[in-house]
Amino acid sequence: MTHKTTQMQPSLTVSSLRNSKVRRKANPENAMVHPQALAALFHEEWHLCAPSDSIHSLLSLNGTLPPETGNMISLQILDLSINRLQGKFPDTVADLVNLKTLSLFNNSFSGEFPKTFGKYSLSLNNFRIAYNSFSGELPQNLCSGFALVEFTAHFNKFTGSLPDCIRKCRELNRVWLEGNQFKGNISLTFGVHPSLDFLNLAHNQFLGTLSPKWGDCTNLTRLELTGNKISGEIPASLGNLLKLVVLNLNSNELSGKIPTEIGKLQQLEQLSLRENHLTGNVPRSIGSLSNLKDLDVSENRLTGKLPVELANCKVLSSLNLSRNGLSDKIPFELGELAELRYFLDISGNAFSGNIPESLSSLTSLQYLNLSHNNLSGNIPGSFSGMISLESVDFSYNKLNGPVPNINVFQKAPSTAFTGNVGLCGEKQGFPQCTSKNSVSHNRKILIEAIVLSFLLLLASVLGVFMFLFWHKRRKRMEEKEATLQKNREFPSYYDNFEMLLWGSAKGRFKFEDLVRATENFNDKYCIGRGGFGSVYKAVLPKDQILAVKRLNKTDSSDTQLTDLKSFDNEIAALTQIRHRNIIKLHGSCSKSGNLYLVYDYAERGSLRGAVYGKEGSLLDWGLRLKIIQGLANALSYLHHDCSPPIVHRDISMNNVLLDAEFEPRLSDFGTAKLLVSGSANWTNIAGSYGYMAPELAFTMKVTEKSDVYSFGVVALEVMIGKHPTEVLSSHFSGAISLDIQDMCLKDILDQRLPPPPPKLEAGVVGVISAALRCTCHFPESRPTMLNVAQKLSSQTQEALFSDPFESINIGMLISLGQYSNP
Template sequence: MGSFIIISTFLLVLLLFPSFHPKCGASASADEAAALLKWKASFQNQNNSFLTSWNLQSINAKKSSVLPCTWAGISCIDGKIFGSIPKQIGNLSKLSYLNFYANELSQEIPPEICNLTNLTHLDFGSNQLSGPIPVAMENLISLQFLSFNQFSGPLPELLCQSGILHNITVSENMLTGPIPKSLQNCSSLVRAHFNSNRFQGNLSEMFGIYPVLDFIDLSNNKFYGKLSSNWGKCKILTTLVVAKNNITGAIPPEIGNLTQLHKLDLSSNYLSGEIPREVGKLASMLKLDLHDNQLTGSIPQELGIGELTQLSELDLSRNFFTGEIPSEFQSLQSLGTLDLSQNNLSGSIPKALAELPGLLHINLSFNNLEGPIPSALYKEIVRSTEEFSETYCIGKGGCGSHSILVYEYLERGSLAKILSIEEEAKELDWQKRLNIIKGVAHALSYMHHDCSPPIVHRDISSNNILLDPECEAHVSDFGTSKFLRRDSSNWSSLAGTYGYVAPEFAYTMKVNEKCDVYSFGVLTMEVIKGKHPGDLIANLMSSKLEEIELKDLLDQRLLYPNEQIEKSLISVLKLARECLHVEPQCRPTMLIISRLISAC
């Protein structure tokens, strides 16, 4: 084996073994060294100068914590790999598994990668790669898993020409054009993430029947046309998300055939007509979201008397529904969130709603409802707020049969609004901003560690932090909050605001306190920067703190802080960095954060 090949091979090692990089501060393990030695044993020329250091004898116990970082050709960088993908990678013709996930690779994919015809798994996710996807990628006929990021242009036309592609993830790019015909007829497809791009075209003509499809997300694109009845023939589909497009027409009744469907999100489109009664057959449904459409008619009673016994979230808001709220909703014993706001509903609120054991969030505002709030529901509201300070709960009373709760109005509004207005943002000096961060930290610490059961907010963002006249922070909007049951798995549908949601939600829907910790880290950077940090998060996590200029993380609308405030800001930013760790178990608890931040 020539030295040229060895050098390119070492480049590959650096890219393909992310576990060599420290995880939660730990260095590479002896297990990883053993894996490299096994790989070395497969080389024909093991006496090459690069390989002589690849052994365990020269490493004593004191150095065992850093192997194989001391070996020639191996670099253990603190968390990330930088630079471009070398074109020599195309020489590794027998390579079958290539994973670049979660690094800092940039520039375009070299076309030589298309020489790797034995690839079955290719993951470019969470990098800074850009440019078009090489057309010759369609020649990778063994490909089963494909993940991209930050790319533009169309998808290669023949991506699934082999008919064995299982997983394609191209979410959050700038990809354009229609979905290729090869993917339209890709019967091997199991999971597909097309969301958050600029795809367009007639949705009713783009997708066929997928016998093994489990998950598909088409949201936040420019698709138009109607929903095809073919979706009802994808028998094992568990998640169908087509939100934020330009879909028109009625919801096909064939959707009711998807007995394994857990999540149906058709929100923010132009759907019309009535909800088909067949939706009541979806026995596995956990979340049904049809908000922000043009749906009409009455809410079908089949949603209550049907088979939706596991339904936990129902959002029919911002439509044109008429008639009464079905009393049959009393059968939805697992319901935790019910939003029927901004419709034309009339009549009284069914008393049975107050008796639903898990109902945490109900929004019936902006309708034509009348009559009293059911007494049990009113008492539950009072019970839920009885520990609030008198500062926030001004009083309770009523007029006739109408019960009333009165709360203080926080006139300054949301933190997001204040930061977006230059004059108001300048009024939030560094000390006030530190106090806001401390206030949110203390509130989350209370929710996570002093409440029984603990409460996870799930939507910490600048829009949900309200300020009073003294600029004291108040955490608001508990509509997506969730009680954590220690004897439960705590699985949930995705909630939260884009840009604040913890990255583990990309592959799991399990809720714990560390979701809020990540969101708190983003919020902390936003308060200090004066706007959402965006790409600064990646820069902060991939760089050593001493390499980062504090001024680059500060709101330029304020004067540079004095020495004392500067030290506090640095300490807070260090905490924020810990909160943003990609591994949930590596993030500190809010109790620890609250205690540390009090000293800042």
């Protein structure tokens, strides 16, 4: 095993850093600067610096920061972020009287921050020291000049109260102090800050009440106070924060009613009030929040009926009302929430009556929990159409009749139905349904069938002549006019969709064949919905199966002509991709204001469904290694074999599909972008939470290394059998914690499977080691995907350790160092 070594650059001096070209040569991305060389950077010649001089993010610095740093008396910007600096921050930095920006985030500094810092730096605007291990109290003179604009110190170990001067900094724009142990009265600590855009004080020990004056901070877009000890009522004045996107007050001691003024926040996407002492009703005004995606008011003391107005929140994707005292019937209008795809949890309430059949319309829903209520009657048989369900819980109700005979119900644990004495069915441990159990259910189905047949017959008789002689002719005229209009507006790639012709291994097909196969994209052919649109399964002759993604009309109908040309060019390039581990994109089409993407169909669905669903136990270690190797090969191809390189930017368990042979197919290039080498990187971040690289929170730049991080998360999740939150959280400090390092590899692997057989042990070790390297907090330390793909291929043949598999721990894998930096 060899290790790549780096030599110190003797020419690396402060003067050379003034020239950016020389700096790039002197300090390449893979260089490490020794502590002695670091001291040389801060030479006395900086006494003579021009006022505009600055130090910007010297990548790959390690060691401690020398006291000579304080010699640079003219320095205005000191940016040492995203390095490996450690130890105590020197007191001499307090002497930098002209300092305007101090940026230290993503290092390993520890100890107390200099007590006198800020006393002489009266022009300090930006103070960024997040993701370190600073402790003690912040200096009381931090913002003595009252000029502070950005104040970010999240994920440190600070204690005590915030400096009193914070209250007088009226120009504050961004405050992020999450994950410390700050205390004090929140109303006395902060004043009125008209420019404040972002405030996150989550997971501290702040006390007091929310002052009505927060309503004067009208530029706020995020207000996150989770995990404190804030009491009192939610002030109605928060309804004045018309730009607010996120309001998160979870896990506090708030009481009183949810103010109806919340309904004025038309930009709000996330409203989280979980685990407080709130009383009264769920306000009807919440139904006016047209952009709301996540509503969580669980674990409070709310009562009364659930307002039907919630059905107006058309983009709601997660709804949690559990552990309250809500009563009466479940509104059937909830079935209109077509975008509800993550959670519907109303457990632990007092809902009664039947389960509305309308809930079966939530075909994208993954988790449904109706447990611990007073619900009666049958579980609707129409729930068999909820194809995306992964987990259900109907326990402790008064339900009877048959349990639907579909996989999610049959595979659910028996505890999901405990406390319902009348349930029966084919599920193991349940009594067989008798005529007595099912007579009412069958009668109901018969009556519905008779009524439906009569209505259909009547409608057919009355409408046949109008349809044939009037509507059909009118439809032809409209389509002709629409086609002419489309020809005038869009390039030829989108003309005459009926004539678009594609080919595959099983034959040629036209877009009109897809329209016919899906009955004009009828919902019964929908196999999934997401933030960008819906996916339909189209079965063509000769057993040819395709997947058609229809992008949301709101995303595509207003697209400018120049954007369509760009979209056209990108799709044309992506259709040329040929790789066994990348889902084949046949092409795209525009019809009736919608954009459509046509892909090959993957029989076994998403990797998430395979790992967490019924096939989780079928995914043995051999298949898991095969899947990770295939994904690595796909990304290596995109990054290194495509010209220009392609950055996927949204790699997750949902975007890796499996074919019938469990071969992985990387999908969802509707959001991928071509990244031209040397050009400006993307700044429009759109990825899946839990899979995005941590630097995106600061740099907002997507690179190949962002994909590498996401790959590492997916690889860990496949091997562990759950999201690797604990491992990733420890990365925030730049190093894996000792507790994690001491964990045996065999103990973190998916416990649903037996230990890997000897012939696969080397492969398992290699994958975990590669994944840990890929999820390194520092982008420059992550390997390339070409390197990963090559190493994984070789590791299936050779062992990385001579130690027994049972004795290998995470620390050994981290220290392996088998990859060289790209």
